[in-house]
Amino acid sequence: MTKATTTDPRPYHHGDLHRAIVGAALDVLSESQSTEFSLRELARRAGVSHNAPYKHFADKRDLLAAVSAVGFELLAKQMTDATKEHDSPRERLAAMARAYVRGGVNNPALYRLMFGGYLTGQDDGRPAIERTAAENMKALLVNAISDGALGRVIPTAASNTREIDGAILIFWSQMHGLTLLLVDRLVGPREKMDELSESVLQGMLNGLANTIPAIPAGVWIGPPPGEPNVTSLALKG
């Protein structure tokens, strides 16, 4: 590589400003724990002019969508990693639940950005990158449940989608709600989050072991159907 690791004052072109801006956003988010940061501050952190980001993002919403997508990927990764220590499907699902809640509580601002609706504009729906990331996360749950986390194996056949979706709906909304109540301090203290996840998961499994509630036909879980997705994502490092 010819990249001068010596004292370049600063090259005119940044090299990978897209990544740098998203990274700065993640930094600011976890430092300030406020969703209200400015594009200009990110530019300042990246050492470029306040207008440079516009060569990489159409507008602020576009940037936020990229950050949110990385958030989904991080969360999915934490969930995947958490399952690796466990063998039984039940324990794997519990580990995913703990990882999900922890991920949200450990970075509330990012979690809120992901689910806070800056991106849901009633007009066009969620940005494509974000939709893909959310889809991937849902796939993790589908696998865990079909593998037998509810006490019996449920193959991912078309005849079972309603049942699996019903279980996922309950699981996801339960964990999502718990995470946000913890984040909002309407339930606490946060140090008990693992125990709370376990309690709540236990209650859920009690119910699902009994019967998985039928969900109405035509209901979708995850990003709304019928819109194009995107394959490659931002999280590389």
Add this chain to the structure above:
Amino acid sequence: MTKATTTDPRPYHHGDLHRAIVGAALDVLSESQSTEFSLRELARRAGVSHNAPYKHFADKRDLLAAVSAVGFELLAKQMTDATKEHDSPRERLAAMARAYVRGGVNNPALYRLMFGGYLTGQDDGRPAIERTAAENMKALLVNAISDGALGRVIPTAASNTREIDGAILIFWSQMHGLTLLLVDRLVGPREKMDELSESVLQGMLNGLANTIPAIPAGVWIGPPPGEPNVTSLALKG
């Protein structure tokens, strides 16, 4: 009253600007369905200068807290009203669940303001007015559950608080999560929200009928303990 209903051009003093501003905020919220409105626009709507609101609210956050508190009161009222048509505790709880989800889905921007964390600043916690309103809403759930919504009467004695709180934690986080997933369009379509509420409630009751999961000691549900509350609220009309 000496109030001139004739063509007053405009009196120098507004009369009840506090209420007018909060009302304008509620209007803008339900019209635009965006949480990002400006103080100045509210002032314009109320027909006053851009600085008049500062005589009634310390800053924007203070105004948002007042709006959020009204949101909690409205939601609590819708839940209360919904129970009136029903006799059985189970049906009353189900009606509250439907009303809760409906309330959120019918005005997502307001619901997000209430739970969106503009107000949870990690420093000092939630504003006092808002805390009181949330507390009142929780009381509705306590009553329904103690009245026997889970299949047996659970008196609100000190020995039962852990059990009741456990049930409320599951109920609230479940409905909260479902509402937000609907609002974010990560579950849909919205027209099925009543059926989805019922499905999810059914799954929850299946679980709680079995055993109510123990929640750890020291956990709180609702506004964090140990802080002063406020008695009078904004919702009069």
Add this chain to the structure above:
DNA sequence: GCGGTGATGTTGACGCCGTCCACTTTAATC
């Protein structure tokens, strides 16, 4: 009934923001 006083509303200013525009620098291509 009247003057003062504090609550309420206005005007103007400040710095920051997102975004647009015209311009400059640079790397890559024929």
Add this chain to the structure above:
DNA sequence: GATTAAAGTGGACGGCGTCAACATCACCGC
């Protein structure tokens, strides 16, 4: 080596939240 398009710069615009100084008015003690 000239051309071209991508990437970064600098300045401008209107809108925002907030502050400070000033204007208006309702009420209270005399």
